Amino acid sequence: MFKINEELAKDLIEKRRDLHRNPELAFEEFNTTEHLKKWLGEHGIPILPFGLETGIIAEVRGEHEGPTIAIRSDIDALPIKEETDVPFRSEIDGKMHACGHDFHAVSILGAAILLNEQKDLLHGTVRFIFQPAEEVAQGAKYLVDKGVLNDVKAVFGMHNKPDLPVGTIGVKSNGLMASVDKFEITFNGIGGHAGIPSSTIDPIIMASQYVTNVQSIIARRIDLFHNAVISITSINGGNTWNVIPDKVVLQGTVRTFQQEARETISSYMKKLAQTTAEGHGGAVDFQWDSYLPVVNNSEEYEEVVREAIKEAGYEVVNAVPNAGGEDFAYYLNYIPGFFVWMGVDGPKEWHHPEFDLNEEAIKVAAEYFATLAVKVLKNA
Ligand SMILES: [Zn+2]
Numbered sequence: 001m002f003k004i005n006e007e008l009a010k011d012l013i014e015k016r017r018d019l020h021r022n023p024e025l026a027f028e029e030f031n032t033t034e035h036l037k038k039w040l041g042e043h044g045i046p047i048l049p050f051g052l053e054t055g056i057i058a059e060v061r062g063e064h065e066g067p068t069i070a071i072r073s074d075i076d077a078l079p080i081k082e083e084t085d086v087p088f089r090s091e092i093d094g095k096m097h098a099c100g101h102d103f104h105a106v107s108i109l110g111a112a113i114l115l116n117e118q119k120d121l122l123h124g125t126v127r128f129i130f131q132p133a134e135e136v137a138q139g140a141k142y143l144v145d146k147g148v149l150n151d152v153k154a155v156f157g158m159h160n161k162p163d164l165p166v167g168t169i170g171v172k173s174n175g176l177m178a179s180v181d182k183f184e185i186t187f188n189g190i191g192g193h194a195g196i197p198s199s200t201i202d203p204i205i206m207a208s209q210y211v212t213n214v215q216s217i218i219a220r221r222i223d224l225f226h227n228a229v230i231s232i233t234s235i236n237g238g239n240t241w242n243v244i245p246d247k248v249v250l251q252g253t254v255r256t257f258q259q260e261a262r263e264t265i266s267s268y269m270k271k272l273a274q275t276t277a278e279g280h281g282g283a284v285d286f287q288w289d290s291y292l293p294v295v296n297n298s299e300e301y302e303e304v305v306r307e308a309i310k311e312a313g314y315e316v317v318n319a320v321p322n323a324g325g326e327d328f329a330y331y332l333n334y335i336p337g338f339f340v341w342m343g344v345d346g347p348k349e350w351h352h353p354e355f356d357l358n359e360e361a362i363k364v365a366a367e368y369f370a371t372l373a374v375k376v377l378k379n380a
């Protein structure tokens with residue numbers, strides 16, 4: 001249905017290299033935004049006035065009446081010094097597109113260009129979200145608060161996947177990327193002489209018991225078919241051999257693919273911290289930071305996603321879930337949608353200083369999203 005011709009393919013690759021040379025960090029994507037604005041303008045694709053500092057929202061309105069769906073790309077880079085030897089390597093010291101958001105942005109631009117040329121195929125409107133600040137997990141929330149998803153029926157997105165070949169797209173309903181939560185737990189006791197522990201309330205005992213007992217929440221409170229980890233990654237308390245300290249601070253993270261498991265874990269972790277502290281006559285300060293929800297793909301769109309991939313001429317593979325976070329999750333908390341892995345045949349994983357990808361995947365991604373948009377709107 002849609003084919004990126006050679007000329008457009010070359011042009012998109014050039015544009016990707018432009019962005020790659022000039023990476024910008026979260027909420028500082030001013031040049032990136034200007035570039036995208038210019039490129040959308042060159043193709044006569046209208047930009048919506050959401051009053052964003054960085055990031056841009058564009059729209060292609062079909063010739064037929066119908067609902068609005070959204071396709072999202074992120075646009076920010078990372079504070080990493082690039083160590084590839086590609087000719088278009090980052091020209092900004094200490095900053096790099098090491099997560100491939102430059103690739104995401106031009107692929108979505110490609111889809112917008114394709115759809116803009118064939119509006120007769122669209123039964124509704126496609127909104128293109130070029131989102132800032134994914135790497136700090138704030139951009140999606142910022143755009144939802146700005147009303148970017150108001151009246152949008154469903155949202156679609158992707159992340160490049162270096163371990164998948166170009167031309168393959170990974171698909172999976174429900175949890176694709178884990179929720180990410182942070183915690184900090186302070187056990188408070190009464191410090192004192194190590195030789196007279198009976199006159200202290202020892203927070204090291206509380207913390208030690210907690211570190212081992214907390215794993216029983218995974219073993220005994222989480223459904224056999226759910227997946228979760230609790231990792232305690234830092235313990236701080238005491239500074240010498242003969243003094244019992246007055247507090248111990250634990251930090252760590254929880255990852256899971258099911259919202260139900262996420263809620264169970266946070267509530268039992270808190271209960272266990274309280275009972276552990278109280279059991280020893282101490283007290284606890286339990287801080288929970290809900291960082292990112294699960295990227296929870298809607299089953300209702302799996303079929304059309306699979307069909308669109310095949311119709312665009314590419315191969316569906318089963319997606320393996322990943323425990324990194326992705327702020328696309330916020331959109332899926334708000335409206336249904338579907339996020340896929342785009343094969344890019346890269347030498348290194350995300351956030352590596354030698355991260356790179358095969359630019360042939362731009363064509364694949366653009367054609368997939370254009371095909372998907374037509375099919376979703378036709379079914380709506
Ligand atoms: Zn990243």
Ligand SMILES: [Zn+2]
Pocket residue numbers: 099100101134159350
């Ligand atoms: Zn990323």
